[in-house]
Amino acid sequence: MDKTDRNILAALQNDARLTNNELADIVGLSASQCSRRRTQLEKDGVIVGYHAKLDREKTGFGLTTIISVTLATHNSENSKRIRELFNSLPEIIEAHAMTGEMDYYIKIATKDLKSLSSFINDKLLAHEAVQNVKTAISLETLKDTQNIPVGL
Amino acid sequence: MDKTDRNILAALQNDARLTNNELADIVGLSASQCSRRRTQLEKDGVIVGYHAKLDREKTGFGLTTIISVTLATHNSENSKRIRELFNSLPEIIEAHAMTGEMDYYIKIATKDLKSLSSFINDKLLAHEAVQNVKTAISLETLKDTQNIPVGL
DNA sequence: AAAACCCATGCAAGGTGCTTGCATAGTAGG
DNA sequence: CCTACTATGCAAGCACCTTGCATGGGTTTT
Structure with a gap:
């Protein structure tokens, strides 16, 4: 390279x-x-894939939310189940296991507050491994290039 | 559509x-x-663009960090300046103005902890509009399709 | 220093894919 | 029932991609 x-x-x-x-x-x-x-x-796997980037508003998924998820108990079984949950939910467009208090950060794309609410209540909180969540809604996306700064 | x-x-x-x-x-x-x-x-602007997705590790930017940024004082001048700052920093690959206590969430791609540290100290905290930051490092990226769930 | 080797490169050709004019089918409105 | 309009498929012309082949630059070996 x-x-x-x-x-x-x-x-x-x-x-x-x-x-x-x-x-x-x-x-x-x-x-x-x-x-x-x-x-x-x-x-070589340096380029993983090619993807079209869509307009959130025009596709009807203008609501972006970042949720902190805390596990009920920390064991490998819960960890495994939470991963499966994240992978099975298409509203979750990004998920990280984090340092610090919060166990996971997930980024959510939904149509509106109603569908966000049902996502949180029916999908996240309904899961046994999830203890609680903290929701922060994006008022405005100031920047969204996921571009790695290869030039640095 | x-x-x-x-x-x-x-x-x-x-x-x-x-x-x-x-x-x-x-x-x-x-x-x-x-x-x-x-x-x-x-x-129609529904498709905004087409982008290659790169492997973080193999390109040498394996460290992903999410930082909460709080402004010193909330006025339009500071807001404007912080936007310019975010746009000028290529390490910031995503930035949101948020509800809740924290004013902004930004996602950072760096090579290692050293470059993360200098980014925070020299780029973020050096800026007058920034009051303080809270750093959370991603231990593992569990999911990273930025794909809008158009099927829902 | 000379020679041998290897890898990156440019060129050209063959094949594949993209785009657009044209004719047709399907649909909505009068 | 007729008209008008839009969506569609087909085919041709054009652009693009890929790969064999020959060349050149750089490096290692003797």
Whole structure:
């Protein structure tokens, strides 16, 4: 992974639909070589995938919420079950096991407060392993590039 | 936006590199019509963009941190300045203005604890508008599809 | 220092995919 | 029932991607 590879990664993070010709102009290589390097980065697992980014409002999922989840008791069984729960719920678009008081941070995408409420009550709190949750609603998303700063 | 459009959106969220032929098989349309619908969804701003997703570890940015930022004083000037700060810092890959006690949640991607520390001290706390921060480090990312659950 | 080797690169061709004009089917309104 | 409009499929022309092949730059070996 040299500087050219990182340039390719940065470019594809910004726009995954770049043709190899456009990529070639950006990084200063031929299109064929860009194709080869990109293929290799995919094979090495550096590039995990390509995803379309959708508008939250226009798709009707304008409500973003960050919830802190605390487990009832800390054991491997509960840990395993909570992971399965997180993976089974499509409203959860991101989940982390954290340091500090709160055990997990999860990010939720819902249509409105009503569906958020039913998600929390029926899906989260209904689960035995969950002790309590703390909900914080995003008033405004100021930034949402999930782009790794490969240039640093 | 009918059911077919939502199917297209769901498919492209999972894999933006799908050919129109593959897309056609998934949603049950011809390739040409998939092309036209996709183009329209882009024009309407429903599809905001296409982005490569990179492996955090392999790109050397394996440390994910969520920081709560509290402003010193709440006025529009500070609010404006904090937005500019967030936008200027590439380590911040997501930022929200929140309800509740904490004013902002920001998600940080850094190489290691050392660079995280210098980010907090030199970039965040150095800023006049910032009163204090609360740092929570992600021990493990359990889930990270930023995919809107368009199917719900 | 010379030679041998290896890897990255550019070029070109063959194949694949994308886009758009055109004709048709399906649908809603009068 | 007819008209008008939109959505669709097909096909062709065009752009793009990929890969074999030859070349060059850099490195190791003798």
